[in-house]
Amino acid sequence: SSIFTVVNQGPPVEVFQVNKAYNDDPSPKKVNLSVGAYRTNEGKPWVLPIVRQIKKIIAEDVTLNHEYLPMLGLDEFTEAASKFLLGNDCKSIINKQYFGVQSLSGTGALRIGAVFLKTQMNRNIVYYSNPTWENHAMLFKHSGFEKTESYRYWDNKTKSIDFQGMCQDLENAPENSVIILHACAHNPTGCDPSKDQWMALSKIIKEKKLFPFFDCAYQGFATGNLENDSWAVRYFANEGHELFCAQSFAKNFGLYNERIGNLTVITNNKEAIPILKSQFQIIVRGMYSNPPCHGARIVSTILNNSKYFEEWNSCIRIMSERITEMRKELREKLENRTKFGTWKHITDQIGMFSYTGLSADQVEILKNKYHIYMLKSGRINICGLNTNNLDYVAKAISDVI
Numbered sequence: 466s467s468i469f470t471v472v473n474q475g476p477p478v479e480v481f482q483v484n485k486a487y488n489d490d491p492s493p494k495k496v497n498l499s500v501g502a503y504r505t506n507e508g509k510p511w512v513l514p515i516v517r518q519i520k521k522i523i524a525e526d527v528t529l530n531h532e533y534l535p536m537l538g539l540d541e542f543t544e545a546a547s548k549f550l551l552g553n554d555c556k557s558i559i560n561k562q563y564f565g566v567q568s569l570s571g572t573g574a575l576r577i578g579a580v581f582l583k584t585q586m587n588r589n590i591v592y593y594s595n596p597t598w599e600n601h602a603m604l605f606k607h608s609g610f611e612k613t614e615s616y617r618y619w620d621n622k623t624k625s626i627d628f629q630g631m632c633q634d635l636e637n638a639p640e641n642s643v644i645i646l647h648a649c650a651h652n653p654t655g656c657d658p659s660k661d662q663w664m665a666l667s668k669i670i671k672e673k674k675l676f677p678f679f680d681c682a683y684q685g686f687a688t689g690n691l692e693n694d695s696w697a698v699r700y701f702a703n704e705g706h707e708l709f710c711a712q713s714f715a716k717n718f719g720l721y722n723e724r725i726g727n728l729t730v731i732t733n734n735k736e737a738i739p740i741l742k743s744q745f746q747i748i749v750r751g752m753y754s755n756p757p758c759h760g761a762r763i764v765s766t767i768l769n770n771s772k773y774f775e776e777w778n779s780c781i782r783i784m785s786e787r788i789t790e791m792r793k794e795l796r797e798k799l800e801n802r803t804k805f806g807t808w809k810h811i812t813d814q815i816g817m818f819s820y821t822g823l824s825a826d827q828v829e830i831l832k833n834k835y836h837i838y839m840l841k842s843g844r845i846n847i848c849g850l851n852t853n854n855l856d857y858v859a860k861a862i863s864d865v866i
């Protein structure tokens with residue numbers, strides 16, 4: 466007998482489940498379009514050359530050690546990360562109305578931000594886009610939020626944003642609700658608001674006294690341009706919003722398993738920063754005490770040195786250009802093969818993901834008959850495509866529709 470018999474089986478997490486099914490599939494034809502990680506044209510993970518170089522420098526630097534970091538992380542990392550997000554000419558940076566908290570990647574930044582909002586600010590309602598990254602709801606629920614709601618975002622008919630619906634839902638959200646906004650390269654749809662739309666959203670969020678919580682998992686990776694990719698956050702900051710932004714360095718540095726992220730906090734009251742920090746310290750202390758150092762060293766070494774930064778920037782451009790090229794080719798091949806419908810959305814969408822519009826049934830056939838793996842929402846990771854499998858994938862998709 467065991468005391469653990471009271472425990473029930475939990476539901477699987479789809480993206481990990483699909484990835485495992487792909488790994489277990491012996492077919493040589495198999496294609497993995499599920500997990501959100503970059504792949505080279507050879508279908509391999511890519512350790513960025515600059516990251517490899519910095520790891521060697523760190524390994525050989527005898528002045529470094531494995532002492533604990535402070536609870537809020539490595540100062541030179543959090544400073545650089547917040548400035549990288551906001552730009553040195555941002556009002557919040559110039560007026561020193563910001564600080565960063567090192568986190569366990571983007572997920573960890575969302576989590577400590579959510580716990581802070583719940584325990585210190587008594588926030589109880591969070592709104593996320595419909596659809597969104599599948600972890601948002603669980604993360605806020607586990608942080609104590611009583612209500613997780615969604616705002617309209619994707620219009621399946623037009624394969625673009627239902628902006629009117631989004632605005633209506635935000636206008637009707639109760640005061641003090643936390644609003645999760647994808648800073649760029651919306652996951653899963655690949656559709657971002659235009660600058661004019663961001664301006665309108667900023668106005669609604671301010672007027673309705675909502676709290677903007679940006680989720681920035683793809684800065685630089687989306688368009689290859691760092692400023693473009695954090696334009697919305699910079700705009701909100703310059704408009705005087707107090708806000709949180711969860712930053713992930715998993716995708717843009719290829720440091721998925723180093724779990725390196727930052728929560729940028731922007732406040733209008735500079736004097737309150739030590740108080741806010743003291744509460745974040747308590748949250749971190751009670752959760753994991755202090756963060757790991759390796760990823761923070763790698764990212765801060767690169768962000769704080771203009772030569773390394775340039776090298777890293779060229780890696781970013783290589784990744785984003787390959788994604789853009791794959792989008793173009795997939796669209797072309799699908800339009801050549803299928804006589805009806807349009808595949809324009811494939812090239813309109815940006816970032817790693819494309820919301821193809823394929824149904825759950827079609828996704829199932831693609832898996833069973835063609836060994837092509839994707840999420841049942843029809844979301845594909847464009848990075849899973851390469852010049853060797855494009856024809857095969859385009860043919861399979863045109864067969865199932």
Ligand code: PLP
Nearest residue numbers: 501570571572598652682713715
């Ligand atoms: N937010 C979004 C929208 C994401 O797509 C992801 C990862 O896929 C994350 C946050 C968190 O990623 P990580 O915790 O690996 O940095």
